[in-house]
Amino acid sequence: DAGVTQSPTHLIKTRGQHVTLRCSPISGHKSVSWYQQVLGQGPQFIFQYYEKEERGRGNFPDRFSARQFPNYSSELNVNALLLGDSALYLCASSSLDPGGEQYFGPGTRLTVT
Amino acid sequence: GIQVEQSPPDLILQEGANSTLRCNFSDSVNNLQWFHQNPWGQLINLFYIPSGTKQNGRLSATTVATERYSLLYISSSQTTDSGVYFCAVVYGNKLVFGAGTILRVKS
Numbered sequence: 001d002a003g004v005t006q007s008p009t010h011l012i013k014t015r016g017q018h019v020t021l022r023c024s025p026i027s028g029h030k031s032v033s034w035y036q037q038v039l040g041q042g043p044q045f046i047f048q049y050y051e052k053e054e055r056g057r058g059n060f061p062d063r064f065s066a067r068q069f070p071n072y073s074s075e076l077n078v079n080a081l082l083l084g085d086s087a088l089y090l091c092a093s094s095s096l097d098p099g100g101e102q103y104f105g106p107g108t109r110l111t112v113t
Numbered sequence: 114g115i116q117v118e119q120s121p122p123d124l125i126l127q128e129g130a131n132s133t134l135r136c137n138f139s140d141s142v143n144n145l146q147w148f149h150q151n152p153w154g155q156l157i158n159l160f161y162i163p164s165g166t167k168q169n170g171r172l173s174a175t176t177v178a179t180e181r182y183s184l185l186y187i188s189s190s191q192t193t194d195s196g197v198y199f200c201a202v203v204y205g206n207k208l209v210f211g212a213g214t215i216l217r218v219k220s
Contacts, residue, residue: 037154045207045208
């Protein structure tokens with residue numbers, strides 16, 4: 001079975017632009033979460049979606065938004081990019097809500113110049 | 114919010130040595146996961162362990178939820194064990210990660 005997939009793998013953007021990151025969960029998983037990992041730190045929670053509804057939001061500005069589609073895939077959108085948004089963005093899927101074991105994708109490495 | 118602390122922050126081992134990584138958390142949690150992050154950033158699931166002890170090959174983990182800590186044991190370390198080890202607690206509907214332990218295994 002395929003694991004969690006994310007696209008693109010790498011991305012370079014300029015300050016002020018917007019970006020869309022995509023995630024496909026493990027087949028049968030209905031929960032998708034997004035995390036941001038800056039260099040040298042542990043991942044930080046951004047959003048969780050379950051059955052297309054937002055179930056949790058971390059301490060991130062409104063420039064960050066997400067949605068989940070009927071097939072349970074998800075998009076993370078970031079507007080008005082700042083240099084500080086440069087990070088590894090990780091998507092995780094789980095079969096349970098809340099608290100199920102989470103499985104992570106390979107991540108999208110975003111560089112903002 | 115909940116605090117998750119990992120120790121030690123860095124660890125250098127000779128191949129074949131054993132090690133213990135610790136994770137302390139400041140509040141009751143629903144569950145706990147251990148991950149190994151490889152050099153390419155992929156988080157690999159090691160254990161999903163709310164309490165008790167689990168073993169998988171050379172790795173084992175113990176969580177004592179009542180005392181709010183978990184331990185990850187690595188025996189007979191290999192160079193491929195190098196990387197960052199994260200503890201993450203299930204707190205509500207999210208994972209809260211510690212800062213990680215950087216493990217370097219020398220041949």
